[in-house]
Amino acid sequence: MFAFEQNDFELQVDNFTCSSQDTDYRILKEFRCGLNKNAKRRSWYMEFKLQEVTSEHEVFMTIVLPRRKPMTEFVLLNLTTDGCQLLSNRNQVPLMRLGRNIMERFSNFPKQCPFEGDVIYYIRGFRLDLSLLPAVEMETPVHIQFGYQAKLQGVLWLQGNLAARVQRMSEKKRSKKS
DSSP states (O other): OOOOOOOOEEEEEEEEEEEOSOTTOSSEEEEEEEEOSOSTTOOEEEEEEESSOBOOEEEEEEEEEOOOTTSOOEEEEEEEEEHHHHHTTOSOOHHHHHHHHHHTTTBOOOSSSOBOTTOEEEEEEEOOOGGGSTTOOOOEEEEEEEEEEETTTOOEEEEEEEEEEEEEOOHHHHHHHO
């Protein structure tokens, strides 16, 4: 018999920004991102529309746990992968597969390539439930950077930067979860 402990930690998002190297809008038609206005249950969103069908792209993600000087930052994940394989959930690092599965609740990303042109793709209201991740038992800042890059042009058409922190839940929140 297994006994599961309740996860007493949550991810608090402090900031989320996005940018693009596609300054002449050859790949992207439009994009926007940010945080919702509710400071108590902060979530983030990102939307983009492409100029045309995009069937080949790469996705990169870096998750860093910053540390105080003189210690070096702890890189939890530093990965670049084929975007079409990520969409179809094939050949993935387990952490990326878990992230893709969680993301399905919050996005309309296709399950396989291509990304269509003139469709608004979105991630809305995203909040990471740490109880879905194994072995989260620490309070720490977290910096996440992710992006999409055109394989042929080498242009980073969309990049997101998330600053957050894993923190212990307040007693009120823990009693509501029980």
